[in-house]
Amino acid sequence: MQEKFGQLSLSRKVVAALSDMGFEEPTPIQAQAIPLVMENQDVIGQAQTGTGKTAAFGIPIVEKINPKWFAVQALILTPTRELAIQVAGEIASIGKHKQVKVLPIYGGQSIERQIRSLRFGVHVVIGTPGRILDHLERRTLNLENVKIFVLDEADEMLDMGFIEDIENILQKTPVERQTLLFSATMPLPIQRLAEKYLKNPRLITINKDTLTVPLIQQYYFEVAQGSKVDALCRILDYENYESALIFCRTKRGVDELVASLQTRGYFAEGLHGDLTQAQRDKTMKSFRQGEVDLLVATDVAARGLDIDKITHVINFDIPQDPESYVHRIGRTGRAGREGKALTLITPPEYRQLRLIEKLVKAKITRASLPSLQEVVEQQKEVIFQSLQNIVQEGNLGTYQSIALDMMSRFDPVDLTAAALKYAFTLRGVELSEVDFSADFGNTGAKPGMVRLFMTIGRQQKIRPADLVNLVANETGISPKAVGDIDIYDKFTFMEVPEDVAHRVIHIMDRQFINGKRISVQPARAK
Template structure:
């Protein structure tokens, strides 16, 4: 792996990078920085969240800009307000020259504040498509002399319905600019946008597995849906210094989980799209400063949040697709530090987790939730450690005086036990918890098998049903959804019958049946964006 000094950076930029604390470039940075500096082509880069892509395009842009120029030289489009703010903060911290100015432009922020900043002159604008379009239509933003256009997290902009806005924005930019497109995935729609809006481009790719690094321990707990909150509390209570993101499916869920956590005494906040911008920024600030240890968020609300040293990411609800899982997990275990990613799985979701694990090319181990006794013992150990630590500190004379008065009428063990019970009795009450039953995969549903023969082999639905009945003992009425293709076939069977068929195959030494992969158009797969009102987080 090269060092930053090997990438062609000038002394001023290299000094800023080292001052920032960067030690060595990530794979996408090692590819992108010299390409932008030494090549004149546009760049199409595939890189996950958490791989350092902001610095990958930001560092070379900062080197190539003219600090004295009064006009906007670089435009960075992001899908969310949080990411726009994060990008602006990151680039500001890497500036080699204080004359380079960076402004975040997004909906929910004062328009007057943005207008004043643009009138003063800005070198780099990082903004959301909707607000950027507003300024272009007001003619308060001039992109006529733009040198760089960056599309950050293009796949998210596509899923939020922003691609038309992006193309309209790019129509206001000069043809000679360089376009840098970054996306975690490369669906056909993104490639089509690249071909329509970019000049000759070079394609760069960082391995997607870099996001789910070995430093992240990925664990799945199988629990009933009604037991998820209890499981979450146990995981939090087992940790000495829990600091994590809890992902759930809806805004209502985020509010409900955060409220229940606060009622139970945890420092938790909810983050979702219905919050006002000032409130969102206040919540994020509290979380970054660790005034709140738990942030319960939806995927869209958490997009672009960059918080260091998270100990845990918890999937309270299983994400809908492998990309979402990889994005979530990538928020812990960064920069070589360890982290834990936990996923709660109900019995009916077990097969979906297997599908996510396979397509995400990651390893998720099955874990056992701690028992009530284990949680209470972990708490008692922490309390004992905290008390011993407090004994080594300076103690207020008034406290010593109170202790002497109490001990005058009681033995030391009883006195200390009474103090501990008064301070921690509620926290150590076993009644706060209830035993949970861990569950396995749902064996009441059906699974789909692939048959290694098809129409060309003379296979028909009737022959397949007859074979399953005669050779494997499967009742014909339990066989369903048969699909015969030229070289193979598919059949759906109850789990128990499928296991009998697979066992029979292994006994005969044949490879006639095998488990089918989940269908590409499964109900939990991403759907194409539908036209509708512009996203409120524009």
């Protein structure tokens, strides 16, 4: 531990605290930022949640604090109360051996309690802009002794309309302070803010290849719109997840999906902007404690969430903004753990997936929905392992008597089958088939293929090779996957695999080819 963080010339008390927290070696942003901050440089860090940026500014803050001087020596602004609490907790852990006093300040909590804490004396304040301004107006927070000012998640602040509040707060701090700004992206208003308030800042950029991290396995599933909930349930039944964060595009979508999941027996709760603070706190507590293992949220509601043990991020709705995808999946695969990012898409959304792939500079792997048999095998193994553990633990005397009594009245195989049915039901698994794609009927194609009718032909001077390349480039399917092609004067028949037929139809229909807008539909068998 000391050989790795010791290279950053940290005190023994801070190194001991980092060891207690399980930190093994500095992340790239920590290795770059900590020496600069220790040298009193202003710093701009372009990095997202999950890269270790809290410790990147938290460690040098703790090193610079004089614990014997009870004044607010560092101020950190965050966009949400959840992030304020998370940052406060991490800095308190880093500073525990130095007796650094940390206070999170946010709306929704008793301001009188915060005022009392400030009167007792704190070294580091972490807060949301609105509540910080409230304290400044009441003169219950004094920023005259602030040596370090940190603006965390600056682009999120911009999105939430906090820039004016931030400037008002900055103007209440000493001119000679050290300023650190962290942001996932650098839109123009954030650049202007940095130019105005930072002195010769050093820029640290953690590129997107680092942000998406190889420990996150990324897959997508293509499903018909009306089958998304059933497809999600099939995935959940197959995946071995501890806790999963599921994203929907709208608040209504969150409520509807939570209701559908709860009806099917899953432990799911929702998180969106219409919840009261008490409801939000209760939901987050249940999720953190493992009472709820599925948290369904909107992008806005999930801002500032920082939970280490999320094993899966599932995009029930693909994000409209490709950068939101990077934000979402960064909430799994934390602290060196592996994570999975799974995305459900309908055929019209394939273009959006291609944009995301360009942004993350990686191919997101297509995955097939688990078959019923695969789900059964997976659940059977889980149930078998659970039963094996119970047998090995022993102490089954009373249960053996009940079993013998029941076996005298029923066939042992029927009893076992009934017990398995009960176990599967408790796990939310219904052994019934679900059709995840619309039925194309008989299109006259070979088995496993769909024959498509396209309103383009020889009159548009189209050749088979041209058509194959065009379809492959637009839809992302392999050229080798395309089957028979028959080109006539005014129309064409083309065979494509059944599992990509919806995608080909939705993307190619109404496209312009050689100056003609074409129509693409399933063919009708003769």
